[in-house]
Amino acid sequence: MLKKRIIPCLDIKDGRTVKGIRFVDIQDAGDPVEQAQAYSLAGADELVFLDISATVEGRKTLAELVARIAETIQIPFTVGGGIQSVEDAKRLLDAGADKISVNSAAVRRPELISELADKLGEQCVVVAMDVKRNPEEAFSWTIVVDGGRTQTELDAFEWAQEAERRGAGELLCTSMDHDGTKSGYDIGFLQSLRQKVSIPIIASGGAGTPEHFAEVFDEGRADAALAASLFHFGELEIPTLKQFLKTKGFPIR
Amino acid sequence: MIALVDYDAGNTRSVLNALKRLGVEATLTSDAEVLLSADRVLFPGVGHARSAMDTLQAQGLEAPLRDIKAPFLGICLGMQLMCAYTEEGHTTGLGIVPTKVVRFEEDASRPVPHMGWNHFESIRPRSPLFKGISLEDNVYFVHSYYAEVDDATDVVSHYGVEFAAAIRHDNYFGVQFHPEKSGDVGLKILQNFLDLH
Numbered sequence: 001m002l003k004k005r006i007i008p009c010l011d012i013k014d015g016r017t018v019k020g021i022r023f024v025d026i027q028d029a030g031d032p033v034e035q036a037q038a039y040s041l042a043g044a045d046e047l048v049f050l051d052i053s054a055t056v057e058g059r060k061t062l063a064e065l066v067a068r069i070a071e072t073i074q075i076p077f078t079v080g081g082g083i084q085s086v087e088d089a090k091r092l093l094d095a096g097a098d099k100i101s102v103n104s105a106a107v108r109r110p111e112l113i114s115e116l117a118d119k120l121g122e123q124c125v126v127v128a129m130d131v132k133r134n135p136e137e138a139f140s141w142t143i144v145v146d147g148g149r150t151q152t153e154l155d156a157f158e159w160a161q162e163a164e165r166r167g168a169g170e171l172l173c174t175s176m177d178h179d180g181t182k183s184g185y186d187i188g189f190l191q192s193l194r195q196k197v198s199i200p201i202i203a204s205g206g207a208g209t210p211e212h213f214a215e216v217f218d219e220g221r222a223d224a225a226l227a228a229s230l231f232h233f234g235e236l237e238i239p240t241l242k243q244f245l246k247t248k249g250f251p252i253r
Numbered sequence: 254m255i256a257l258v259d260y261d262a263g264n265t266r267s268v269l270n271a272l273k274r275l276g277v278e279a280t281l282t283s284d285a286e287v288l289l290s291a292d293r294v295l296f297p298g299v300g301h302a303r304s305a306m307d308t309l310q311a312q313g314l315e316a317p318l319r320d321i322k323a324p325f326l327g328i329c330l331g332m333q334l335m336c337a338y339t340e341e342g343h344t345t346g347l348g349i350v351p352t353k354v355v356r357f358e359e360d361a362s363r364p365v366p367h368m369g370w371n372h373f374e375s376i377r378p379r380s381p382l383f384k385g386i387s388l389e390d391n392v393y394f395v396h397s398y399y400a401e402v403d404d405a406t407d408v409v410s411h412y413g414v415e416f417a418a419a420i421r422h423d424n425y426f427g428v429q430f431h432p433e434k435s436g437d438v439g440l441k442i443l444q445n446f447l448d449l450h
Binding site for chain 1: 264266360412433
């Protein structure tokens with residue numbers, strides 16, 4: 001049986017791991033290569049690295065970092081942040097990344113998803129989307145871009161379906177309402193999304209306890225669950241989490 | 254000399270990294286002579302079957318790849334290209350095995366691609382590549398198409414349907430999953446491949 005995946009996410013700035021709450025209050029949180037290895041040994045099923053460097057120099061560092069990570073770990077990893085073109089993506093894949101993720105650039109130019117899927121294969125294209133509940137309307141979520149700074153009017157479900165149609169291999173969905181709150185994933189959103197698309201869904205934003213993971217796999221029907229600060233600060237150890245989920249009967253590696 | 258087929262179909266870096274971890278340096282090449290004289294040939298691949306076959310044809314590698322005498326290992330798309338036919342782009346493969354490759358049917362409980370860690374339903378006894386591997390071991394899969402189970406199947410996995418997780422014909426081996434991304438289990442399978450004689 002296909003296993004539910006546990007995915008730690010590391011935010012990278014100028015080659016270092018950083019952390020912040022709701023995309024602000026950025027602090028240094030260590031060396032990504034050491035952390036990647038530690039997570040891999042702890043039983044992480046996959047890793048995600050999101051580069052939030054704002055400069056060209058920072059981006060160059062990223063390809064070197066990806067190469068070092070690929071030499072160190074033997075599990076799949078996704079790299080995202082600032083990918084605008086097939087060339088940007090190819091540089092990271094050539095350095096050893098297994099998948100690349102696109103977010104704001106794809107919202108601004110949806111053809112990017114088609115180009116990436118055609119040239120590099122659907123299996124390596126992750127479309128990351130940051131969603132926010134629409135306060136005006138029930139069961140409605142809209143897309144936020146630029147790391148949470150710019151609200152769009154784009155409907156999250158319509159965008160997810162367009163991403164799938166254009167060849168996304170997987171969706172990484174972060175709830176901006178839940179991110180950093182440790183109050184649980186946005187189950188309502190994920191349930192609705194599951195009925196709209198048939199590609200795998202990685203849930204992100206809101207994990208605080210092992211029960212939240214059980215909930216997102218069961219009711220939320222997510223294929224994978226991502227968390228960042230919960231793992232970074234040792235609040236929840238991956239082996240403990242996986243053991244908990246196993247005893248609850250979930251298929252876990 | 255260990256050779257990796259270079260046909261612009263991705264993820265060679267990961268395979269090289271995994272071999273390096275096993276203490277082996279491999280040569281990335283699209284030279285038919287080098288491939289035919291190698292002690293081992295690895296044929297990794299990700300992406301679209303049609304464009305991969307077009308590239309192999311343009312490089313003149315179709316015939317040489319059918320003629321390898323040393324142990325040969327196709328990985329993921331590489332394994333699918335060893336088959337006779339794939340529905341992806343209605344592509345004729347190398348035909349090393351008579352197997353057909355078809356697309357997973359998606360439904361609400363089973364997203365496609367089949368992406369993530371899965372285990373084996375059955376392993377053919379004495380399969381040299383899977384020596385020391387058990388049915389409980391998990392390996393990493395990413396694919397939307399699968400090789401149908403037939404006489405060439407060495408290992409079966411299940412995702413809605415049974416599919417070939419590994420195939421074999423004489424010195425030709427193929428695995429649908431990514432041993433280079435499957436942690437210690439994957440490294441063991443690669444080591445078994447290197448240990449073949």
